[in-house]
Amino acid sequence: MIKFLDLQKINQRFQEEFKQNFDVFLETGWYINGNQVNQFEKEFAKYCGTDFCVGVGNGFDALKLILKAYIELGKLELGDEIIVPANTYIATVLAISEVGLVPVLIEPTIQCFTIDPKQIAVKITHKTKAILVVHLYGQVANMKEIAKLAKQYNLWVFEDAAQAHGAEYSRQQKVGSLSDAAAFSFYPGKNLGALGDGGSVTTNNAQVATLIRTLANYGAREKYHHHYKGINSRLDELQAGMLRIKLNYLDADNAYRRYVANRYLTEISNPKIKLPFYDGSTNHVFHLFVVLCQQRDQLQAELQNHQIQTLIHYPVPIHQQKAYKEWKEQKYPITEKIHQQALSLPISPVLTDEEITKIINVLNQF
Numbered sequence: 127m128i129k130f131l132d133l134q135k136i137n138q139r140f141q142e143e144f145k146q147n148f149d150v151f152l153e154t155g156w157y158i159n160g161n162q163v164n165q166f167e168k169e170f171a172k173y174c175g176t177d178f179c180v181g182v183g184n185g186f187d188a189l190k191l192i193l194k195a196y197i198e199l200g201k202l203e204l205g206d207e208i209i210v211p212a213n214t215y216i217a218t219v220l221a222i223s224e225v226g227l228v229p230v231l232i233e234p235t236i237q238c239f240t241i242d243p244k245q246i247a248v249k250i251t252h253k254t255k256a257i258l259v260v261h262l263y264g265q266v267a268n269m270k271e272i273a274k275l276a277k278q279y280n281l282w283v284f285e286d287a288a289q290a291h292g293a294e295y296s297r298q299q300k301v302g303s304l305s306d307a308a309a310f311s312f313y314p315g316k317n318l319g320a321l322g323d324g325g326s327v328t329t330n331n332a333q334v335a336t337l338i339r340t341l342a343n344y345g346a347r348e349k350y351h352h353h354y355k356g357i358n359s360r361l362d363e364l365q366a367g368m369l370r371i372k373l374n375y376l377d378a379d380n381a382y383r384r385y386v387a388n389r390y391l392t393e394i395s396n397p398k399i400k401l402p403f404y405d406g407s408t409n410h411v412f413h414l415f416v417v418l419c420q421q422r423d424q425l426q427a428e429l430q431n432h433q434i435q436t437l438i439h440y441p442v443p444i445h446q447q448k449a450y451k452e453w454k455e456q457k458y459p460i461t462e463k464i465h466q467q468a469l470s471l472p473i474s475p476v477l478t479d480e481e482i483t484k485i486i487n488v489l490n491q492f
Contacts (some may be wrong), residue, residue, distance in 0.1 A: 128481045130435040131315055133474045140371050149368040159360060162367040167326070169373060170310075173292075174302035176328040178335035181361025182342050185288040185311025189221035189258075191359065192284055194309045195337040197225060207254040209281075211241040211440065212461040216256040216444050219288045222258065230254070231453070231459045232444060236402040239263055239416065243271035250275070252376075252385055256282035261290035261301050263402075263439075264317065264413035269295055273490075282306050283327055284365040285378040288325075291318040292380045292432060300326040306337075312369055314359075317413050318376050318385070358490045365485075379475040383412040386473050386482055388436040390415060393486045399425070400467075414439055418467040426469055432488045437470045 137144070146160075152222040154160065163181050171179035182188050199456065204226040210218055212231035218305065222229040222341045230249050235242045238366025241260050257276060259267045276283045285308035287293075287301040294300050302308040312324035327338050337354075340347050387410070391401055400418040404410055426436050443465045445453040471485060 127433045128435060128477075128485065130245075130437050130470070130472050131252040131474050132476055133314055133319075133387065134183045136146055136201050136474060137321065138321075140368075143371045144368060147371060148364070148408075151364055151367055158365050160363045161435075162363050162370065163361050163421040166361070166366040166370050166373075170326060170371060171328060173373060174300050174328045174378075176303045176308075177330045178328065178332065180335055181337045181341065181366060182325045182338075183359035183361065184323045184326060184486050185286075185309055185313065185325040186217045186221060187342070187357070187359040188311070188327045189218065189284075189286060189339045189356075190224055190310035192309055192327055192334075193225045193227060194341055195220060195307075196282065196335050196392040197227075198337060198341070199333065202227065202255055205253070207251060208361045209241075209246055209254060211260050212445065213239065213440075213443060213456045213464050214262060214286065215288075216449070217288075218258060218260055218448060219450070228253070231456070231458060231461075232456055234262070234464070235461050236263050236463070236486060238268075239273075239402070239464065240265055240267040243268050243275060246272070246275055250279050250281075250322065254281060256284060258284045259305065260288075261293060263295055263416055264290050264411040265402075266290065266293045266295050266301055266304075266327065266409040271336060281401070282468075284308065288313075288316065290411055292317060292376050293411045296367070296407040303330070306331065307334055317380060317411055318369065318372055320362075321368050322365055324361050324365045324395065325359075326361065326371065329430060375475075380408075382475045383409070383444055384472055386477055387412045390471065390473075390486065394489050396490050396492055398492060399489060412473055414470045415473040416470050418470050419469060420467060420471050422467050425489075428492050429485075429488055434485055434488060435472065439470050440465060441470060 167179040207228045208222045219229045232245045282307040286303045287308045288311035290301045307329040310326045312320040341356040342359040345354030346354045
């Protein structure tokens, strides 16, 4: 069986370093908010090119905390509209709803699967206060056009970079540094994945970073003195240590993902299968390699018959979910097409050439 993502094999590469780190972790006797978290925050901020990084419990908390911080600072108000891509994972939209803001869904481009700036302009109202960009599947969104809109309409820009660790935009700028604040997830399957849950916020704004750290600590600036109605969300000390190890290999792993993607792009030649757009640069880290096929379910079954595991990201769009039943009459044809036809092929730093060749051959014979 060719697994969609062999996490055990991915993490086996770091087994000895993990064990050494765990021994140090045990010896220190410091299990929460210790040196590993402190060092990881500094290293990840430097890697992303930002002044600050705040470790939190998961990517969903990272999104919520950004929005909560901007509300507390008076930069957003309850009921403000936040523009967000319609084809993202539901967590992005739930974070907006959770803090009392209003998500406004925008269609993506069918070429890149990221939010379409042309569609954003149509939906901006006097209530619109921010754009929450998602670098979906590892592809950096069109930040140049989004920045123009943000400047024109005086909007905040936030990044959901949960699938795009290490992706670069123009002039070697990495995601996480392309907006007012960015949210990352370190869920195990991410390009930079922990051995459990984890997340972070990156920003160049000292006030925002400090407030997010406070909000994540029950709203307390100092112990037992709570200035805000905060939450408990922290990056685990043990996970921070593991992430520090894996961060050293992230660029190499992303480069190998691009190698796999290039093989798919150059060797898959089945007209029934629409390949994703890629310009050959480092603006894509291929967290997922997503193809479109009108016979998606049959294609998935055929790959499964050949012991090739695939996944569907995501089978039901947000506006058709029961959680957002108020949107059930809305139509987003591009999003719906993507959700009906998308199939994610195996892609990872441990996929072998032999496995890649087998996948390509089965796709071409379909």
